[in-house]
Amino acid sequence: MAHVEKKLTPIELLQKFIFITLGAVLMALALEVFLVPNAIIDGGITGVSIILSKVTSVSLGIFIFVLNLPFFILGRRQIGRTFAFSTLYGIAVMSVSTALLHDVQPFTNEKILAVLFGGLILGLGVGLVLRFGGSLDGTEIVAILISKKTNIPVGQIIMFINVFIFIVAGFVFGWDSAMYSIFTYYIASRVMDVVVEGWDESKSVTIISGEYEEISQAIMDRLGRNTTFFYGKGGFSKEDTQIIFCVVNRLEVAKLKAIVQEFDKKAFIAIEHVSDVLGGNFK
Structure with missing residues (x-):
């Protein structure tokens, strides 16, 4: 018997739309105003997009959308229609927002401040999208599909992917930037956990x-x-x-x-x- 997803009420749909939009814009803000101008990257498909954008000079937003699209198509049946389209919408909003924010002057050129505030805003944005039923990175979809085939935990797969991405970033941006990126990723993941799970652990x-x-x-x-x-x-x-x-x-x-x-x-x-x-x- 096919699984029938719960139909959302108009209020629930509006709430989902508002918070996924807000989360996607916050992530774009963290990337374009704090992280990318200071040669700091995120993990996952976004990190790959930042590296390719640096190497080719093609817009970051284009890479984010194009690289995530195959994984969205690949995982649509596995992750459910509502989650899939929420993810596609969030990624589209983030891609457009990065393009609109690309020419905005960075808030700071101090890398420590960029790591702290960029990681905080990044985690807040990703956490909001996850909490309201979407995702902003195809890495999670890839990890879920690989995990089903290999029985390796999803968290370990994501960790292996990100370690590889940060090593590549070391060659492209320099090892200092790679190490700053690791701290940014850690801060963002902690903030994301708080947003998704709440303060009342x-x-x-x-x-x-x-x-x-x-x-x-x-x-x-x-x-x-x-x-x-x-x-x-x-x-x-x-x-x-x-x-x-x-x-x-x-x-x-x-x-x-x-x-x-x-x-x-x-x-x-x-x-x-x-x-x-x-x-x-x-x-």
């Missing part, structure tokens, strides 16, 4: 204790977080027990630990990072 907590009922009730009463019981059996003791599972934000982790240890100082607590939380009463 969530943690999933698994608790194993004989005092599970008291601990569960205290978590619900004092933190206002729902808990779930899973049946468990000790591998060594062979005793049946209930395992507590709950999700809290990062500011509540210390308080949760104190609650658990108040009832059982030997309780087992496992805490993991959660990328996103949807549904339930979690706010």
Whole structure:
């Protein structure tokens, strides 16, 4: 049975359109006003486009659109129609914006300032587009398709591609620029994570204790977080027990630990990072 994508409401479509447009313009601003004038590049297809633009003197916007287009066509069926066309729209807006901003004077010629502010704006732009269902670089599509064939994680594939691009940039722009570009990429990726995942980083907590009922009730009463019981059996003791599972934000982790240890100082607590939380009463 074919997968039917959820139809967006007019308000959702307008919101998607506004924020993808804003994100694409911000990325173009970071490239043309901070990074490219200071010989600093981004990773992925954008980085390849900057290198080719430097070597051939052809407009950066043209390379960004032309190089991304084959990957869009290749991955359209794999990534879904809505995501694909959101990506195509975002890349088109970014390409046009880079052309319009090409003759704007750079805000700074200090490379450290260009790295910091360029990376910040770049991460904000890419993060907005990702958060609202699009992408600004075909590298992710390539990585997804390769990963399906090879079982290599997507993140590792993107890392290998970018390492190669930064090495090439070292020969074209010089090794200082390549190293500045690596720091810019790191800053942008951290900002992008914050935009996509939000400031309220969530943690999933698994608790194993004989005092599970008291601990569960205290978590619900004092933190206002729902808990779930899973049946468990000790591998060594062979005793049946209930395992507590709950999700809290990062500011509540210390308080949760104190609650658990108040009832059982030997309780087992496992805490993991959660990328996103949807549904339930979690706010």
